Amino acid sequence: MLTARDLWKNYNNTDVVRGVSLRVDGSEILGILGPNGAGKTTTVGMLYGGVIPSRGEIHFGSLAIPAQARQARGAIGIVTQDDNLDPDFSTFDNLATFAHHFGMNTRESRQRAEELIEQVGLENHRKHRPDELSGGLKRRLVLARALINRPRLVFLDEPTTGLDPDSRQAFWKLVMDLKASGCGVILTTHYMDEAQRLSDRLLLMQQGEIVDEGTPAELIVRTVGDEVVECAGVPEGLLQELAARTGAWLRPFGGNWLMSLVPVHREEMVATLRSAAPSMLTIRSANLEDVFLRLTGDKLE
């Protein structure tokens, strides 16, 4: 449905996006995970025609972007990172006015606004202006606005940044509903739980480049393994020696150490670490944060 080939973007002689290629098909959620400043928002901006690439090709079906972006946006929905709602309009009017841009007449616009208010659960806030809505409700309104044209593909750029846990869960539910309805989604996030929970496929981005891709589970197992151990108060020499002997991966992490647990040496590794009287020792399942740390040496946030 949407393909991008070798996208580059240069700002003030710095390449902020470097050779990104991707493809997304209907009814899948493609996650783009990376720390702040990795180039996720710029990439997404180029995909819908909001940023003009320095180089590269983008197609949405048979339409070329940015040349035919306006037409492509007839079937695309976009939730931008910032809330650019109309502060002078109520929830209802924000939606109805935007619906008019798609060529709906007054009656159709009002009807569509009403449907969307129900779909995203803003029934009690029809008459409220954006500054009277909480952060979570505002995001839902931006989502509703993106869905006016019943899009085949929706962009969600850091949709839950700054939301409380309940609002995030509620928003995630809406995203899952979207996918279930056959809509493709491109989601950028710097939250690994969000990426892991929602994405069918993930691109890991760092410094403008895609460093790896796959399903969340694939990426974790391939890059880090099933389990990791976090420990503190163990001499570095001992850790280095243990890692070298077992082929484990070791990295300093905050003030602690993070080491992958190699299944065949698991018992031996745990025993060795325990006998070194660590001040802290935690064994847990590996996650995307570990993948990121392994691949880039960087933390996500």
Next chain:
Amino acid sequence: MTSGTNEIQMNGPEIAPEPKVPSSLYGIYSVWRRHALIYKRTWLTNFIPPITEPIFYLLAFGFGLAPMVGEFSVGGQQLTYLKFIGPAMIAVGVCFQGFFEAAYGSFIRLKFQRTWHGLLTGPLGFREIFFGDFAWATTRGMIAGVITGIVVLLLGQITFTGLLFTIPFILLGSMVFAGIGILVAGLVKTIDQINVPVFLFLIPMFTFSGTFFPRENLPRAMSVLASFLPLAELVDLIRLPIIYDPTWPLDLMGLLAWTIITTALAYRVIFRQVFR
């Protein structure tokens, strides 16, 4: 086309139909309509106070100064002072309203409310949003010009046909100041910087453009310089029903040039800001 080609197309992968979006002209109208709806909602604060400005000038100077000035002769015409400044105040209304809506309104929509970026997520391109803003600022200038014109008419200082005759000029003038205003919105970095063109361009222009006194009263160099100001050109054109000036085609061309140049520059400057 052979039947073979048809078969290939039918058996090929299912291609979703291309999305249909409204025409560019509809897009411009739809953006304009959005601004108009907000204006309708806030008309008490946005409509009444600014419209009164040229009317107050008209009444204050028209009645206040007239007894001191008496009748005077300009361009071979005997005129009262009120009759002289009537058309100028129509032009001033157009100028201030068109400029302020474009400069402040577009700046706020571009940099504070990020309305432009919001609209760009819909089936609207830069062209539709830009000309929607331009058309709206033009409309604001028109509203101010026509209402001031009606006041001048009610004061008996212009005839109804005279007023009708000036409407195309009011439209052109509104486009000029919309273009200048949007260019300012694109050039300034902070809202306070709009003060610079207001005090160094708009206010001097307001006083030197043959608004309150004939430009011929000025020293020759100043008078020539002032005649290139867009407000001076607009004042001359709107005053045509009262003082005929055979050089009016020059004024008309001057205004067209101001519109095209400022609008084209504004388009480029803001395009680069929005898309970087």
